[in-house]
Amino acid sequence: MTKHEGRFSRRSVLRGGAALAATAAVSPYLVFRAHAAPATGELAMIAGTPNPNGALEKLYLLKGDPLAGPIQSIVTETGASVPVSGLERGERRLVRLMHFNDMHNHITEMHAKKGDTHVFSQMVKQVKALRAAAAADEVVLFISGGDDHTGSIFDELMGWSPQEFLADAGYRVYSAGGVDVAVLGNHEFDRGAEVLKKGIATDARFPLLSANVHGSAFLKRDDDYVAAAIGEVKGLRIGFVGLTTSVDTRVGQPADPGLAVASPLDAVRNVLPALASITDMVVVLSHCGYGSEQHKSGKAGTTRTIGEGDFAIAETIAPLTDKPIVIIGAHTHTKLNAEGIDPHNMVEGVLITQAQAHGAFLGEIAMSIRAENGRKGWFSSVGLRHTKSRDKRVKAGEPGFEALEQEEDYDVDFEQAHVAPLIKALDTRLNEVIGQVPDDQLVSTERTFADRYVGETALANFMNDALVKRSENFPNGRIDIALFNASGLASGLSQGSLSFRQWYDVMPYADGVHVATMTGAQIRDMLTSNAKRILRPEEVDKVDTSAFVSRGFLHFSSALRYTIKLNGSAGEAEAVDITIAGKPIEHALDKDYKVAFNTYIALGGFGETWNGKPIGGDVPGQIPSMDLRDLPYDHTGLIYRNEVVAMIREVRTMVAQTGVALDQRVHLLR
Incomplete structure (x- = not known):
């Protein structure tokens, strides 16, 4: 983003509805003055540089503090030439x-075996075609709803520090592909705000938005991202927040203790009236999730904690303006409006939509926007375009061929x-064979997904035991117990050679190793909470275990053994017959143990609630969770996945003798 180099010229002040020295209808929020720095309650409208590969002709960045209170005025350089509508x-304009x-x-x-599926290049081809065919009164924008990091091998190009950084693959291809604007999702911060800042500065040629992220020591609002922006194209003025x-x-x-995320409702309530006052329409990029409070959709197999999600956002903003508003959602991986507008996704005239995930x-x-027409009859169509998967084994004329990606479906150039070039940069690491899987009976994706929420899981056993073994060389000494959350197991393994990329698919999340000192009594309490989180036998047939069951169920290394006594309900479930290294827990309640956590659980599990809030994921009874956030942690700086990969390289073959086994470390007693 470029910083504005000019100065504001004082022409008039427009506030509270009356236009002073203005000949056209103008916004009551506009202030014109000589200095750009906004005061409390103000946003400065600063000229930026649109993505040269995008559709916007002009870009204005709204800088200032959107959280200090309602925005009463927008400081602008353009004087009375900025009317209410562009x-x-x-x-009329047709907007896509x-x-x-x-x-x-x-x-x-x-x-x-199947060949490469060129997901983003398929999208680029479609957007380019629409832009090339657009009529004189048609606008085609390309937008990301966030979480553009964490989940594929391309993440490895970012490294774990600015010194290791090679490229931000997502932002680099988005810039080249003509993305006009994006929002910061939660996974953008997985490798730390300092690395994210490097990625934005190096590779993002479009504005990044968030009105409610603040306080980072590294990522600076108004320098690296802004609360909101305004784009102009073909006379149409579009507000984004x-x-x-x-x-x-x-x-x-x-590493960044000040990083915080304020209420999205407070932020949008503060910003939207002023933003809407000088735009023809507003697009809210909400990486907050479909629903509100507890909700089930998308990647969730049970309800998950959404908090202030899209329903609450729509209800908040609908009364604030009569301008057209759409909420482009994200976070929950929900497929919405695939066959046109679902009435459940219209809240007081505000559309909520989302395009599932992973491309x-x-x-x-598609909207027909007419000046001063408000939200009357403004939709032409809403839908989803399915991208195709590749399977080069299916030949022309064979069943299913037409539904698969062919060369003409993506932008080859x-x-x-x-x-x-990004794939080439990854080649060495992608293709490295780190081990062998002689038999996938216990570790296949199907078996892993079937086991991970209901009890002992072979892959989790291997991972946690590997970390304990690796800790023999940790600077601060060996750990006693390692744990990992069930939902972090994102895939299984297939028989044959095991590449780094395949293991990355198992553990795609950016988890560090954090070693807490816990007493035996605290470990007992943790297991008691864990017993209430298991997917109970009477629930299994009703839940898609390939989806996220956001209860925070944990797996442990072999030194910790126990029985889950299910009893009559989750609230009555308990952990019994607990031993640590063969010693009954009753004889070790005051003893200290070193327990290794992955980052997600050490930070309280967020929506999977190891933070004192009620256990979610459809567990009845509002059962309070144990809060793990305040344990005394040694933040090792080590990466959980890297330690496991190192163990795989060492043992080479993933079999029972090297730890891929079920050893009855957890029993279920009905």
């Missing part, structure tokens, strides 16, 4: 918002120019 009275969300760096899906989930963003990390769909919102 269109003449009665003038082409959107995606939660790409998680699944830019190109690489598969040794970004919102980030306050539930699942990794705040509270020692499965390119969302499309774009892929070669912009994605292929």
Whole structure:
């Protein structure tokens, strides 16, 4: 983003509804003055540089503090030439918002047998075609709903520090592909705000938005991202405001203790009236999740904690303006409005939509915007365009061939120019064979998904035991117990050679190793809470275990053994017969143990609630969770996945003798 180099010229002050020295209808929020720095209650409208590959002709960044209170005025350099609408009275524009969300760096899906699926290049081809065919009164924008990091091997190009940084793959291809604007999602912060800042500065040629992220020691509002922006194209003026989930963003990390996420409702309530007053329409980029409070959709197999989600946002903003508003959602990976507008997704005239995740769909919102027409009859169509998967084993004429990606379905030149160099940079690490899987009976994706929420899981056993073994060389000594959350197991393994990329698919999340000192009594309490989180036998047939069951169920290394006594309900479930290294817990309640946590659980599990809030994921009874956030932690700086990969390289073959086994470390007693 460029900083404004000019100075404001004082022409008039417009506040409270009366226009002083103005000949056209103007916003009551505008203030014109000589100095750009906004005061409390103000946002400065600063000229920025649109993505040269995008559609916007002009870009204005709204800088200032959106959280100090309602925005009473917008400081601008453009004087009375900024009317309420960018269109003449009665003038019309057809607007197409082409959107995606939660790409998680699944830019190109690489598969040794099926071939590569060129997900983002398929989207680029469609957007380019729409822009090339656009009529004189048609606008085509390309928008990301956030979570553009964490989930694929491309993340490895970012490294874990600015010194290790090679590229921000997502932002680099988005810039080349013509993305106009994006919002900061919670997973943008997984590798720390300092690395994110490097990625934005190096590779983002479009504005990043969030009105409610604040306080980072590294990522600076108004320098690296802004609360809101205004884009102009073909006379149409579009306002954008970004919102980030306050539930699942990794705040509270020692390297950046000031990073915080305020209420998205407070932020949008403060910003939207002023933003709407000088735009023809407003797009809210909400990386807050579909629903509100507890809700089940998208990647959730049971309800999960959403907090102030899209329903609450829509109810908040609908009365604030009569301008057209759409909420492009994200975070929950929800497929919305695939066959047109679902009435459940219209809240007081505000559309909520979302395009699932990982590039499965390119969302499309087509609107007829007419000056001073408000939210009357403004939708032409809403839907999702399915991207195709590759399977080169299926030949022309065979069943299913037409539904699979072929060369004509993606922008081949774009892929070669912009994605292929990133893949080449990853080649060595992608293709490295780190081990062998002689038999996938216990570790297949199907088996892992079936086991992970209901009890002992072979892959989790291997991972946790590997970390304990690796800790023999940790600077601060060996750990006694390691744990990992069930939902962090994102895939299983197939028989044959095991590549780094395949293991990355198992553990895609950016988890560090944090070693807490816990007493035996605290470990007993943790297991008691864990017993209430298990997917009970009577629930299994009703729940899709391939989806996220956001209860925070934990797996442990072999030194910790126990029985889950299910009893009659989750509230009555208990952990019994607990032993640590063969010693009954009753004889070790005052003894200290070193317990290794992954980052997600050490920070309280967010929506999976190891933070004192009630256990979610459809567990009845509002059962309070144990709060793990205030344990005394040694933040090792080590990466959980890297330690496990090192163990795989050492043992080479993943079999029972090297730890891939079920050893009855947890029993279920009905």
